[in-house]
Amino acid sequence: MQLELLNDQGQAASKFEAPETVFGREYNEDLVHQIVVAFQANARQGTRAQKDRQQVHHSTKKPFKQKGTGRARAGMTSSPLWRGGGRIFPNSPEENFTQKINKKMYRAGMAAILSQLAREGRLAVVDSLKVESPKTKPLAARFKAMNLQSVMVIADEVDENLYLASRNLVNVLVVEPRYADPVSLVHYKKVLVTKGAMDKLKEMFA
Numbered sequence: 001m002q003l004e005l006l007n008d009q010g011q012a013a014s015k016f017e018a019p020e021t022v023f024g025r026e027y028n029e030d031l032v033h034q035i036v037v038a039f040q041a042n043a044r045q046g047t048r049a050q051k052d053r054q055q056v057h058h059s060t061k062k063p064f065k066q067k068g069t070g071r072a073r074a075g076m077t078s079s080p081l082w083r084g085g086g087r088i089f090p091n092s093p094e095e096n097f098t099q100k101i102n103k104k105m106y107r108a109g110m111a112a113i114l115s116q117l118a119r120e121g122r123l124a125v126v127d128s129l130k131v132e133s134p135k136t137k138p139l140a141a142r143f144k145a146m147n148l149q150s151v152m153v154i155a156d157e158v159d160e161n162l163y164l165a166s167r168n169l170v171n172v173l174v175v176e177p178r179y180a181d182p183v184s185l186v187h188y189k190k191v192l193v194t195k196g197a198m199d200k201l202k203e204m205f206a
Contacts, residue, residue, distance in 0.1 A: 053086030156196025
């Protein structure tokens, strides 16, 4: 699989031979959907909580007499049928949203996403991405010169300068290969991979 090797101006200088085992897979939509949903579900904290009829602070006095009013019978205002009453099946803070994904499935799904990005021309290779100082402006100018507005960079190593320079840029994400996730790969319009990171991606997802 041949990918574009971009220069500092964002132009294709040459071709880079990428491993077929990672960038030449068929697209499996069901598998990709499953790992994306699982990744988002596993990120949920599950801290929401609701009160049942025992926990709401309502009087236990009967709101009106049993007969003669023409209304439905009611014992207390904490009933789930009443406005402000407790929930029948309340959400619990201990609720677990995690979904299990096998390692083999995750590797195949990530390889399918990378392969589809390569086929759509949304993935390219760069020699390296290093900055001399933790300044945002030079890095932003570099991405602007490459005509990149929404980009995810997978670098073999993210040092402190690169991290500090990129963290305030909107629609820019710089990560190491081990932190690349399916949601970010799908979200960003362009994905840049350094040459050093290609070997790590091959080791992880081949």
